[in-house]
Amino acid sequence: MRCNIFTQEHEIFRRTVKNFVEKEIKPYATEWDEKEEFPRELFKRLGELGFLGIKYPEKYGGAGLDFTYETVFIEEMARGGSLGMLLSILVQTDMATPAIYHFGTEEQKEKFLKPALSGEKIFAIGITEPGAGSDVAAIKTTAKREGDYYIVNGSKTFITNGAIADYITLAVKTAPEKGHRGISLLIFDTGTEGFSVGKHIKKMGNWASNTAELFFDNCRVPVENRIGGENMGFYYIMKGFETERLSGAVMAQAAAEYALEIALKYVKEREAFGKKIIDLQAIRHRLVDLMTEVEVSKRFLYYVIDKYVSGEDTLTEITMAKLWIGEMAIRVANEALQFLGGYGYTREYPIERILRDVRLYTIGGGTSEIMREILSKRLLS
Numbered sequence: 001m002r003c004n005i006f007t008q009e010h011e012i013f014r015r016t017v018k019n020f021v022e023k024e025i026k027p028y029a030t031e032w033d034e035k036e037e038f039p040r041e042l043f044k045r046l047g048e049l050g051f052l053g054i055k056y057p058e059k060y061g062g063a064g065l066d067f068t069y070e071t072v073f074i075e076e077m078a079r080g081g082s083l084g085m086l087l088s089i090l091v092q093t094d095m096a097t098p099a100i101y102h103f104g105t106e107e108q109k110e111k112f113l114k115p116a117l118s119g120e121k122i123f124a125i126g127i128t129e130p131g132a133g134s135d136v137a138a139i140k141t142t143a144k145r146e147g148d149y150y151i152v153n154g155s156k157t158f159i160t161n162g163a164i165a166d167y168i169t170l171a172v173k174t175a176p177e178k179g180h181r182g183i184s185l186l187i188f189d190t191g192t193e194g195f196s197v198g199k200h201i202k203k204m205g206n207w208a209s210n211t212a213e214l215f216f217d218n219c220r221v222p223v224e225n226r227i228g229g230e231n232m233g234f235y236y237i238m239k240g241f242e243t244e245r246l247s248g249a250v251m252a253q254a255a256a257e258y259a260l261e262i263a264l265k266y267v268k269e270r271e272a273f274g275k276k277i278i279d280l281q282a283i284r285h286r287l288v289d290l291m292t293e294v295e296v297s298k299r300f301l302y303y304v305i306d307k308y309v310s311g312e313d314t315l316t317e318i319t320m321a322k323l324w325i326g327e328m329a330i331r332v333a334n335e336a337l338q339f340l341g342g343y344g345y346t347r348e349y350p351i352e353r354i355l356r357d358v359r360l361y362t363i364g365g366g367t368s369e370i371m372r373e374i375l376s377k378r379l380l381s
């Protein structure tokens with residue numbers, strides 16, 4: 001088992017991302033969070049730098065690298081202080097576009113993937129509905145075939161980038177009577193007549209990312225915008241969850257490390273009872289417990305990434321990583337805040353934001369309960 005997945009090349013790439021984050025993310029992170037948005041131009045800027053297409057082939061404007069480089073990108077971006085912005089970006093790179101790359105036609109890759117990787121177009125992924133979240137098979141949005149078009153009716157909720165997206169990778173029922181075998185994926189143009197955005201959803205954390213309700217009223221979508229085979233959508237969605245959950249685990253791991261770094265810096269400076277806080281034994285023991293937890297997680301995560309990149313079946317390990325690291329990040333961020341006392345609870349330090357942001361990680365991209373369901377089926381059957 002290889003635990004260090006990075007080479008010299010990765011370190012060079014890491015420096016590039018780090019510099020970018022220092023100059024173009026960190027100074028604005030708080031402002032974006034408070035405003036509950038970040039500039040649309042950031043997608044273009046990330047595209048220009050090649051950060052949106054790291055693991056995609058060069059012929060679509062990507063860098064032709066693998067997920068280990070994506071890991072470096074996520075790790076450094078997470079230290080920028082705006083996990084909400086990063087969530088929006090990862091929806092574009094790791095959640096909405098992989099299905100087009102893996103199952104789409106060459107024409108779709110030219111027309112939709114390329115502008116997504118250059119940052120000219122913004123993507124969302126629309127699966128969740130008011131009545132169907134964990135139970136993807138229960139979605140009710142329909143797409144009825146009429147000649148060369150599908151007529152889409154229904155609604156979606158909790159959609160990241162929903163109000164700013166040019167396109168949505170949209171899950172619809174093309175054969176409602178067939179349950180999960182009746183789902184298809186469409187590339188939906190948000191300029192289509194009958195489409196509307198509902199209320200902006202206010203959230204506990206990840207404020208910089210847009211989250212919206214979406215409505216579809218007799219929207220006409222060309223059949224040529226269907227990704228892959230009709231009624232194959234459930235399989236594509238499940239396959240897509242692998243990358244989504246892996247990048248989510250990387251983000252959670254990086255957030256936990258960042259929270260711990262902030263706490264460590266603080267306890268080295270703050271004094272109480274005539275000593276630096278770090279010299280208090282109760283604090284030292286708790287800190288090393290957390291450092292151990294974070295390091296063990298990281299080594300497992302790197303093992304999973306290594307296996308994933310090699311092309312082996314990694315579903316079990318990715319599910320474990322999403323479950324464990326998502327829960328670990330919440331524990332670590334919560335404890336890290338405690339080390340800062342009252343200051344940790346204020347908005348003067350980024351730790352309260354991290355805690356609010358990481359709370360999503362046992363819910364978004366599949367809840368912890370669903371991860372346990374998947375693992376039960378794979379490990380106990």
Ligand SMILES: Cc1cc2nc3c(=O)[nH]c(=O)nc-3n(C[C@H](O)[C@H](O)[C@H](O)COP(=O)(O)OP(=O)(O)OC[C@H]3O[C@@H](n4cnc5c(N)ncnc54)[C@H](O)[C@@H]3O)c2cc1C
Pocket residue numbers: 091124125126127128132133134135157158159160161203206211360363364365366367368369370373
């Ligand atoms: C900030 C944010 C951004 C999001 N972005 C997107 C997006 O871009 N696109 C998108 O499609 N969705 C998105 N989601 C939706 C997210 O994926 C769902 O919230 C998630 O899958 C859970 O679905 P639900 O909220 O309907 O909860 P439910 O499925 O209703 O679950 C409620 C509770 O019941 C539990 N539960 C459900 N089934 C089981 C079971 N079988 N066994 C045990 N417990 C169970 C759940 O774990 C949970 O605790 C986003 C959500 C949030 C909060």
